[in-house]
Amino acid sequence: MCGICGYVRKREITLQKLRQMNDTMYHRGPDDSGAEIYQTPDGYQLGLAQRRLAIMDLSALGHQPMHSVSDRVVLVYNGEIYNFREIREELADYPFRSDCDTEVIIAAYLKWGISCVNRFNGMFAIALYDREEGALYLIRDRVGKKPLYYWYEQGELVFASELKPIMACPDFQAAIDRGVLSRYLFQQYINAPESIYENVFKLAPGAILRFQGGQIKIWSYWSVSGAYGKALKCPVESYEEAKEQLKTLLKRAVSLRMIADVPLGTFLSGGYDSSLVTALAQEHSSEPVKTFSIGFHEEKYNEAAYARAVAQYLGTSHTEMMIGEADMLRLVESIPKYYDEPFADPSQIPTMLVCKLAREQVTVALSGDGGDEFYCGYNIYEKVAQAQKLDCLGGFVHGFCRLPGFRQLDLEARLPFKARVIAGNRNPDTKTQFSAGNYPGMARAMVGELPAGKRALPVHYPVERACPARDWQIRRMLLDMDTYLPGDILCKMDRASMKYSLEARCPVLDPDVMDFSYRIPHRYKYAAGDKKHILKEIAYDYIPRELLERPKKGFGVPLDKWLRGPLKEQLLCYADYDFVKRQNIFDASYVHELVNRYVQTGDRGPSTGENYSGLTWAYFVFQQWYESFHGSHNVWDMIK
Numbered sequence: 001m002c003g004i005c006g007y008v009r010k011r012e013i014t015l016q017k018l019r020q021m022n023d024t025m026y027h028r029g030p031d032d033s034g035a036e037i038y039q040t041p042d043g044y045q046l047g048l049a050q051r052r053l054a055i056m057d058l059s060a061l062g063h064q065p066m067h068s069v070s071d072r073v074v075l076v077y078n079g080e081i082y083n084f085r086e087i088r089e090e091l092a093d094y095p096f097r098s099d100c101d102t103e104v105i106i107a108a109y110l111k112w113g114i115s116c117v118n119r120f121n122g123m124f125a126i127a128l129y130d131r132e133e134g135a136l137y138l139i140r141d142r143v144g145k146k147p148l149y150y151w152y153e154q155g156e157l158v159f160a161s162e163l164k165p166i167m168a169c170p171d172f173q174a175a176i177d178r179g180v181l182s183r184y185l186f187q188q189y190i191n192a193p194e195s196i197y198e199n200v201f202k203l204a205p206g207a208i209l210r211f212q213g214g215q216i217k218i219w220s221y222w223s224v225s226g227a228y229g230k231a232l233k234c235p236v237e238s239y240e241e242a243k244e245q246l247k248t249l250l251k252r253a254v255s256l257r258m259i260a261d262v263p264l265g266t267f268l269s270g271g272y273d274s275s276l277v278t279a280l281a282q283e284h285s286s287e288p289v290k291t292f293s294i295g296f297h298e299e300k301y302n303e304a305a306y307a308r309a310v311a312q313y314l315g316t317s318h319t320e321m322m323i324g325e326a327d328m329l330r331l332v333e334s335i336p337k338y339y340d341e342p343f344a345d346p347s348q349i350p351t352m353l354v355c356k357l358a359r360e361q362v363t364v365a366l367s368g369d370g371g372d373e374f375y376c377g378y379n380i381y382e383k384v385a386q387a388q389k390l391d392c393l394g395g396f397v398h399g400f401c402r403l404p405g406f407r408q409l410d411l412e413a414r415l416p417f418k419a420r421v422i423a424g425n426r427n428p429d430t431k432t433q434f435s436a437g438n439y440p441g442m443a444r445a446m447v448g449e450l451p452a453g454k455r456a457l458p459v460h461y462p463v464e465r466a467c468p469a470r471d472w473q474i475r476r477m478l479l480d481m482d483t484y485l486p487g488d489i490l491c492k493m494d495r496a497s498m499k500y501s502l503e504a505r506c507p508v509l510d511p512d513v514m515d516f517s518y519r520i521p522h523r524y525k526y527a528a529g530d531k532k533h534i535l536k537e538i539a540y541d542y543i544p545r546e547l548l549e550r551p552k553k554g555f556g557v558p559l560d561k562w563l564r565g566p567l568k569e570q571l572l573c574y575a576d577y578d579f580v581k582r583q584n585i586f587d588a589s590y591v592h593e594l595v596n597r598y599v600q601t602g603d604r605g606p607s608t609g610e611n612y613s614g615l616t617w618a619y620f621v622f623q624q625w626y627e628s629f630h631g632s633h634n635v636w637d638m639i640k
Helices: 015-023 084-089 101-119 163-167 178-187 224-231 239-257 272-283 304-314 325-332 335-339 348-359 371-375 379-401 417-424 439-447 472-482 484-498 511-517 533-540 559-563 568-574 577-583 588-601 613-630
Strands: 002-009 032-039 045-052 073-081 122-130 135-140 149-153 156-160 200-202 207-212 215-220 264-267 290-296 317-323 364-366 503-505
Touching: 002 015, 002 073, 002 122, 002 163, 015 032, 015 045, 015 163, 032 073, 045 073, 045 122, 073 101, 084 101, 101 122, 101 135, 101 207, 149 163, 156 163, 178 439, 178 484, 178 613, 224 472, 224 511, 239 272, 239 511, 239 533, 264 272, 264 348, 272 304, 272 364, 272 371, 272 533, 290 304, 290 348, 304 317, 317 348, 325 348, 325 559, 335 348, 335 484, 335 613, 348 484, 371 472, 371 484, 371 511, 371 533, 379 417, 379 472, 439 588, 439 613, 472 484, 484 503, 559 613, 568 577, 568 588, 568 613, 577 588, 588 613
Parallel strands: 264 290, 264 364, 290 317, 364 503
Antiparallel strands: 002 045, 002 156, 032 045, 073 122, 122 135, 135 207, 149 156, 149 200, 207 215
């Protein structure tokens, strides 16, 4: 686990500057660092750098950039290849000098070429330069566990695990891409391939980028839609067979992720996913597994007692920390420093706190991320199923309200909120993404008109018409795997864990587990209204049902209370008409009016279509980010 950065340019960057770029990511790898510059045959300068968090082969033999024995290949890489020892057995003719997975990547590439990535079971962001081809390859893992940004302009490329090294690069013009802002305000994150800056992109999960002779080519070696389509041809019809195979694959996934030369533990919330991962980890351990959870002083959010009961039953070495609003508020100002671009999922705050707690004892922690998206766990999936049943009726109501003589009465606007949402859900490209009230319009209005030639991204993802799944639940799950999971959930965990130099591993997102999940019929995941049914049944094989069966609470952050309380004055300053006008990013009149109205009236509740705390929080986080990186501070202030 580390941070990587580098470039291929004709304009010179000194070694000292490359090291400075690399050191903006010190938190990602405090154990070691390396930076080297090479001249390419076609007149480019190649720079490669890495910050190392040592997990496997803690010796100096794991230092990067790492060269092949022949010097044909040089590589920097962030992540873990969990099956590297299995792959190494097929590479007996390579003269290995270390016992780390980095060298296995090099040897695999030399034997199988870039297709070697299909053999890797892990999480990774790889930068590999082949002197013989004169090509630099950037490779990202299948589901997007590890981040990889790149700036491509005028035939030159700069890349990094975070935006900070790119921002610190000479000649970088930090022009904000206003076209992504309305989607960011609505979704609360920026999904690949976009970033907050013009000409800076995220390499998509499961993608490979090749830079050669000033040109880039990008293609996918794995995709959610491709894996799902392939699995449809060979479903597992027997429930018992599906359950046993899934359990076997999960056990192997956990076992692989327990390979480390440093202390290891698990996050334990007491929910199904983290409890199952912990139970499997304990099964593979000869001593009590270290488990970590946080609790909230506010009882409606507190799940600490459930996690404690599961830990006691499994016999883990459990550590628990109770937190309050003050603990979370103290972290608000640090969000921009570690998230690099606006990111407004408020659960990032308690996630950072549990990562901090774990890092006091371990360097690696297993998490249950991915269970909800792959096994139908979110509450939205129930609403999606209901919406599909009511869709024909909604279409009738929508059409009736637009008949001649009725249109001017605006009948649809007078419907109850939920009926209004169903009736207005007519776009076949966004059927499962129905939204509360006029949120989409508000997000667009906050940004206002864009300059000529600039196009705003739609706030929803207009891709559903091409989805092969007729069942809306499946369609929404596949969409979430492509967008919300990598763009929000995995980004949140990566930045929160790396803030404390902690490696987070996700067994549920093992490639074999993911591919097999697509073969499991949906009726085994959502059985008579029971979400995550098959995963729950596996968990019950290890933990009594009564310890797990309860409503899900999740990490709670009282946004409305904060924004109308301790953060109120700061929010109002960010919405000051003159400030917004000078900033020239948002529509000053609309933002000023919206924020002041919100502060005065607060949330109207989740069933009214007027709960604006999420939209207001996203705006607040953007302004915090802007102030950190483009206000009185700069990137060097951020790393002190």
